[in-house]
Amino acid sequence: MKAVVFGGTAGIGRAVAQKLAARGDAVFLLGRDEASLTRSAADLTARHPQQAGVEWALCDMESPAGFAAALDAADAALAGVDAVIVTAAMFATQAELEADVELTRRLTTANFANTVTFCEHVRKRLLARGGGWLTVVSSVAGDRGRKPVAIYGASKAGLSTYLEALDHKFREAGLWVLCVKPGFVKTAMTANLKAPPFAGEPDAVARDIVSAMDAKRPLIYTPGIWRLVMLVIKHLPRFVMRKIGF
């Protein structure tokens, strides 16, 4: 694969970039912090000597005006991209979002409208050259309206719906859309939250993502146990959901 990882400097994105680089795929990083991109590119190059020198470009999920240029840079560096992995997103707790309407606007815009916009750029490019992989990290939080993730979950629900339809519509044309629904993963994003049972490690989640891409699957829950957890939660009646805090 010739893969672009948007959000590849931290958390799940960093782990995915490592997995791909380790098996010899060419990797290009997108992110919003120049210092961090430089370090992550150096790290991938030092860890995997078969990587000729990992390159990067600035790209911010809150600045859609830069999406096309960033993808152009990746295309030029990799001489044609065939996989794009999006892990970049905003996160805030429900309490923070309820206290700050502007933060709510920013988060829902970045996680839904801008992510879809970015994916549309990718879709057009990949289809123009006969297809490829578009892998996007959504969340189990989008599977059901729940009190602790009302706003964040809604932004991910919209994204998951878009990704499902994209798969239905373009699979035949060779676009392999993968919607990743991680449960709780122990990253910096969740470091201040109390870890529930079945919390996953970024490395294991990255392994699941890469093998789902290889198998051209449209949807995965990771760690896998979350498929069962969400199956139960999706079928709970409303009066139960209203009572419980989860």
Added chain:
Amino acid sequence: MDTLTGWGRLPEPGREVLDEDFETLTRGAVLSRGLGRSYGDSSLPAHASDRIANSRFANRILAFDPATGILRAEAGLTLVDLVRLMLPRGWFPPVVPGTKFVTLGGMVASDVHGKNHHREGCFGAHVRALRVRLADDRIVECSRESDADLFDGVIGGMGLLGHILEVEFTMHRVPSPWIWMERERVPDIQTFLGKIATAAPQWPMTMGWIDCVKRGRGMGRGLLMAGRWATVEEAPARYPGSPREMTMPVPLPNWALNRTTTGLFNAGIYWGHVRNRASGTMAPDRFFFPLDAILEWNRAYGPRGFTQYQCVVPRAAGPVAVREFMERLTALGAASPLCVIKDCGPEGRGVLSFPMEGTSIAVDMPVSADIQRVVDGLNEFIISVGGRVYLTKDRFTRAEHFRAMEPRLPMFQALRAKWDPAGRLRSAQSRRLFGDKA
């Protein structure tokens, strides 16, 4: 209430913060920590509200030059990662401690030593430069040439002079990914010390395990291990497989490790090796990190937790002092399932670094109502022979005992006064031993 613990599993109230951007994370933090493998309270907060920065997510390798072996990485890079990546390419860290579950930052802060201390000194001897966040939030790059006093203080300085952000050090080339090892059964402590001294000039790596439950004539019987990197001709053609790891699934009850089971365990190790002598190739993981094969082995001590007493008996005090230490240990009634012995080379540059020329002895002990009396008793002896204890393992040494065994403390405190005049950086250990405010 949130708590943090070291490897000995005795908690202190407090929380840590984690982020990939460790540089920003350490701003305003009073201490940093990595994998929390120091046994005692070195990486624990002095006060529940103290901000502790965890380096675990800052683990990027920033540069590696295969021509020189010079490697620079963020402080949270673990030894597991480093060995996994570099050994297949023919490189190994110059010094490794007894576990691979440590970070580079921790290796510098503890100035760790290993089986090759008599040849290579501590890890700090191989460090070329450090990037450090100071207490006043400035960031400095220090080395033997630039701000050398800070550099020497940070090495072995338990994180009390600044947050270690990046470490630059020299990796060693190894001829093969295998160890050539010789193991010998030794009947008593006197013979042991003689043999380890003879082995030192011949072998780059030596260490011993001794039975410190056995009293009388066989006191200090044990196994002496010596090793070096195997040559290409000696080494098996295949790469050593990953070690089989087991996890201690639940904490054992407090009574599981007692005097009887500990004695049986020690006798089992001693007699478990059928021949008096054995030699051959061995996977480096088994040689350097034997206990890592049981993940979370600290749970064996149960909820009461445990401590390790590690001290060095100076060479000048003679082998008789080591024997006396063993006698003192058994007289105090301390039953230790594991007692590790190692001859140390000369003291390094680290201002507060542990090793000095002599014999290092490490014994694990469950925490009991008696633990303070045992540690006090051992410390009184160590002070009398001019030795000292290893802060990375310590939880129970008294401040007055530490002052008595550490003539370098005023020099270290002067460095702290210079680089942290407001006295912001502190740990539960510095509160206990250096008199820092709570």
